[in-house]
Amino acid sequence: MEMVKVTIDGREVQVPKNSTILAAARAAGIEVPTLCYNEDLDVKGMCRVCVVEVEGSRTLQTACSQPVSDGMVVHTNSPRVRQARRVNVELLLSNHPQDCLGCVRNQRCELQTLADQLGIRELRFPRQVKSEQKDISTPALVRDPSKCILCRRCVEVCHQVQGVGALYPVNRGFDTTIAPAGGVDLGDVACVQCGQCSLVCPVGAIYEQDHTERVWAALANPDKHVVVQTAPAIRVSIGEEMGLEPGEVTTGQLVAALRRLGFDRVFDTDFSADLTIIEEGHELLKRLENGETMPMITSCSPGWIKYIEHFYPDLLPHLSTCKSPQQMFGALAKTYYAEKAGIDPANIYVVSIMPCTAKKFECGRPEMIDSGYPDVDAVLTTRELGRMLRENGIKFSELPEEEYDAPLGISTGAGVIFGATGGVMEAALRTVYEVVTGETLPSLDFTAVRGLEGIKEAEVDLKGKKVKVAVTHGLGNARKLLDLIKAGKADYQFIEIMCCPGGCIGGGGQPIPTTKEIRQKRIDAIYRADAGMPLRKSHENPAVQTLYKEFLGEPLGEKSHELLHTQYTKREKYPEKAADM
Amino acid sequence: MPVKSSTEPKKSLRQVIAEHNSDPGALLDILRDAQEIHGYLSAAVMEEIADELDIPVSRVYGVATFYTLLATKPKGEHIIRVCESPPCHIRGAVNILETLKEVLGVNPGETTEDKKFTLELTSCLGVCGVAPAMMIGDQVYGNLTPERVKEILKTYA
Known part of the structure; x- marks a missing residue:
């Protein structure tokens, strides 16, 4: 690699040619303040906060976008730089609402942190706050354009990473706003509600619809039997909300914390993840036997489901008919569990802790009432649970480790790995292999389907019958596979698709920040949690076995069909109401 | 056009x-x-x-x-674009705009009821030497006064 020599604030540093000034400064141990810059995205030069002085250059340069050249001399803290940086931040603040105390991102806001870091105590510019209405049209997300600083991270993630493109800069100059096409609300366009935008927003301009108040109300209602389920990815991310480093497995503390909040039963979505494997595994085998639509694609991820419904409705027959683990859990909590515990399902209130904003949309889908009630009543993201725990003064890291309640809290390592990309596939292969071959797997680890690579493939030999599988995450990657299927060029039998990069550990409801590096740490934690489980194959889950014996009968049976399987809806790509934009 | x-x-x-x-x-x-x-x-x-x-x-x-030259809403037969750049501003573009608003009975961005005129603002037209200026269709008019604006509009009647 060709190296160049650069002098930054008097320090000489060698960096690869084409490095940005920002990267060179970091290599020299010098931190240039940034705002719109995000290490995982291509956003550059929007906020002008990272301006630096380059000798010989007439104007200041944005460190995040300007490449270095050999012999370049840079000053990151000259009076001119400091003056410009402050003015740029003051200008951003001049049309920002500044209601920090009541903002969802208070003390977790990049603009607030920056203003503090730069020591801005006085605002010299007249205030001119945009008076745009909040957009509460979706069940998952709230947009507050008045707080938007136009950094375009959400646009980048929506277009480049997810390939959805629900948001884009509209109008020009002071009138610029980040919005859906045609001046309609987010709920009127093909937004999949994955919430990746809320994950990268530096301020409080996009965030999840709040369900904490309704959960507090249910917990305080003596007539309600409130049960909670925790998604696989929560145990490796909630710690970050409570001040721990990324990558810690805090399953026991999570259970203890939920008991202290007052939940009557603490159950685990891992249980219904195991159940999903049994149903979906048998569905795959049935499809293989009967020569039905191939490849079969997983259906756990509600953002992915909404995506295919809007953008590839012709491919809906490829989806497994299995409900997601969240919805299987809800349907069973208000039937099987209600019966077993002798509680009127009308009085059971089901709360999910999910790494996901789209789960809020999923639980409100009109078909998700197979128990006779809304199968899931409230969905809290990891961030909302963090807020509830902090409000309750729970000292998370000091809690003793506690166990989930039986029976819906009993699970295996196969359920845990649902939280990472490739996990559903690996869990399914562990079970399908043993069901088909009747032999015990020599090694449980299908490492080919693990990790952050965009599209992963593997071939499994089921005693002579070869099954080719693919795994992808992030809808931009999913699109490539879907186009292959459309063109008849996909020779896979089974595909796992997760909406969010990294799978659920990188979901739109996860702690902020969620970077590529943090995603990898959470993935590592997921596989550590799996390795530490006494049982690691879904079909060995004793509670699931009992469930079939006592209640469901057999996989894909009548009861399963009624409670655990679903159908999908073709959706339009464009809103009908936008006759004229 | x-x-x-x-x-x-x-x-x-x-x-x-x-x-x-x-x-x-x-x-x-x-x-x-x-x-x-x-x-x-x-x-x-x-x-x-x-x-x-x-x-x-x-x-x-x-x-x-x-782009101000692209329209996402139907427009009138003639599009009037009043320059709002500093040179025109200094030479009285505000009065020109006020006259147009008064005569046409519309605000910038709006179209007259008879669909004849759409009133718009534009950035510099590049004719600062004859500021204040406006365009109607692809015809440029400079050295405007409120009186002259009224005369010009009559030619489109």
Whole structure:
């Protein structure tokens, strides 16, 4: 690699040619303040906060976008730089609402942190706050354009990473706003509600619809039997909300914390993840036997489901008919569990802790009432649970480790790995292999389907019958596979698709920040949690076995069909109401 | 806008897009041609462009709303663009705008009831020497006074 020599604030540093000034400064141990810059995205030069002085250059340069050249001399803290940086931040603040105390991102806001870091105590510019209405049209997300600083991270993630493109800069100059096409609300366009935008927003301009108040109300209602389920990815991310480093497995503390909040039963979505494997595994085998639509694609991820419904409705027959683990859990909590515990399902209130904003949309889908009630009543993201725990003064890291309640809290390592990309596939292969071959797997680890690579493939030999599988995450990657299927060029039998990069550990409801590096740490934690489980194959889950014996009968049976399987809806790509934009 | 001779048949939007090989890089050219064909960029037109170029319609709409010469709403027969750049501002563009608002009875961005005029603001027209200035259609008018504006409007009656 060709190296160049650069002098930054008097320090000489060698960096690869084409490095940005920002990267060179970091290599020299010098931190240039940034705002719109995000290490995982291509956003550059929007906020002008990272301006630096380059000798010989007439104007200041944005460190995040300007490449270095050999012999370049840079000053990151000259009076001119400091003056410009402050003015740029003051200008951003001049049309920002500044209601920090009541903002969802208070003390977790990049603009607030920056203003503090730069020591801005006085605002010299007249205030001119945009008076745009909040957009509460979706069940998952709230947009507050008045707080938007136009950094375009959400646009980048929506277009480049997810390939959805629900948001884009509209109008020009002071009138610029980040919005859906045609001046309609987010709920009127093909937004999949994955919430990746809320994950990268530096301020409080996009965030999840709040369900904490309704959960507090249910917990305080003596007539309600409130049960909670925790998604696989929560145990490796909630710690970050409570001040721990990324990558810690805090399953026991999570259970203890939920008991202290007052939940009557603490159950685990891992249980219904195991159940999903049994149903979906048998569905795959049935499809293989009967020569039905191939490849079969997983259906756990509600953002992915909404995506295919809007953008590839012709491919809906490829989806497994299995409900997601969240919805299987809800349907069973208000039937099987209600019966077993002798509680009127009308009085059971089901709360999910999910790494996901789209789960809020999923639980409100009109078909998700197979128990006779809304199968899931409230969905809290990891961030909302963090807020509830902090409000309750729970000292998370000091809690003793506690166990989930039986029976819906009993699970295996196969359920845990649902939280990472490739996990559903690996869990399914562990079970399908043993069901088909009747032999015990020599090694449980299908490492080919693990990790952050965009599209992963593997071939499994089921005693002579070869099954080719693919795994992808992030809808931009999913699109490539879907186009292959459309063109008849996909020779896979089974595909796992997760909406969010990294799978659920990188979901739109996860702690902020969620970077590529943090995603990898959470993935590592997921596989550590799996390795530490006494049982690691879904079909060995004793509670699931009992469930079939006592209640469901057999996989894909009548009861399963009624409670655990679903159908999908073709959706339009464009809103009908936008006759004229 | 350039006047087309009546013998030259209008191309279809599909033809225009095909000529650009469905290249998203040609979005701006395609939008300009689409506006010429349809008068303005309706939702249906923008959706068709998005589908043909295989890009999100939000991007099409974003570009269409960025440029003042592109319209996402139907416009009047004549589009009046009043320059709001500093040289025109100093030479009294505000009075010109007030006169137009008064005579036409519309605000910037609006179209008169008889669909004859649409009033708009524009950045520099490049004729600062004769500020304040405006355009009606592709005709530039300079050295404007409120009186002269009224006279000019009469010629479009």
